[in-house]
Ligand SMILES: Cc1ncc(COP(=O)(O)OP(=O)(O)O)c(N)n1
């Protein structure tokens with residue numbers, strides 16, 4: 210016969226309340242440090258809003274506990290943990306370390322809240338569990354934003370090209386784009402057969418290998434993996450970031466097309482390495498029914514710090530409007546790949562992005 214559940218004795222109850230009291234403070238403090246990092250360190254309004262919401266939701270959950278009970282259980286002077294600290298707690302060498310260690314501290318404290326509240330207030334335990342899962346998603350968005358702001362810091366000009374009529378012409382344009390200061394080249398060809406597409410992707414890889422230009426393959430994770438490209442670009446109806454990552458592995462760039470602010474916010478939390486934002490203007494390369502246009506550029510620039518490339522119909526004539534709307538990274542096809550002199554066209558666009566924030 211199963212043992213009947215005994216209610217916790219007074220000593221266990223006091224221990225649980227003490228643990229809850231300490232964890233509540235640690236979780237709130239940890240989240241506040243993380244919030245200050247995304248606010249002042251990353252300047253990221255989207256992540257700041259998410260952390261602030263988490264902090265408020267934590268505070269509401271904690272209101273389920275009587276503060277009188279928590280305070281009467283508190284006994285800081287007799288707390289054997291107060292004077293214990295590790296070397297790791299004292300040394301912080303950069304902002305990211307401060308953010309990640311405080312996020313970990315908040316996660317551990319949420320786990321403590323979840324476990325000990327099962328003893329004294331089971332109804333609220335699942336809520337702490339949910340908050341802990343939210344913190345993992347936040348961690349992903351925060352770390353990919355931070356890492357890619359650094360990795361793609363200098364990447365301003367991104368050019369999309371097709372596979373050209375033959376391998377020689379393809380090599381030539383890639384070399385011209387690199388010479389013109391293009392930071393990322395994407396192979397985007399919807400009509401080549403798979404073997405030729407793979408050949409071109411391998412060419413792109415080989416030509417860019419000794420340069421600082423990134424090689425990206427559009428749509429096709431399989432081709433990107435086989436060619437050992439730097440990454441892949443996927444649209445809203447294609448493989449997800451998680452699926453692309455499963456094929457390409459960590460360390461490869463995964464870009465996602467976004468056409469609304471919600472899609473941009475989602476891409477950050479999904480762990481995209483950068484986003485395309487568009488269509489900004491009518492395009493000769495691809496037709497669209499709707500144009501989120503410069504309004505979306507403004508929205509993304511106002512709240513997201515993951516590298517974001519405005520795309521769609523961008524030319525030397527209108528690039529200034531994109532910069533004015535707040536994005537200093539653009540992805541371009543026709544105005545560069547279709548120009549008489551792609552190198553010159555790239556140089557001119559690179560020049561108009563110089564000095565933009
Ligand atoms: C940098 C960049 N941004 C957006 C796109 C468009 O991707 P998608 O929406 O999947 O459309 P197709 O390019 O596949 O037609 C892109 N390729 N690159």
Ligand SMILES: Cc1nc(C(=O)O)sc1CCOP(=O)(O)O
Pocket residue numbers: 369466467485486487488489491492493494495520521522523540541542543544
């Ligand atoms: C392929 C593509 N995707 C877009 C998007 O908004 O997602 S705009 C676009 C076309 C980009 O070429 P061009 O610079 O010639 O307009």
Ligand SMILES: [Mg+2]
Pocket residue numbers: 427428442443444447
């Ligand atoms: Mg696509």
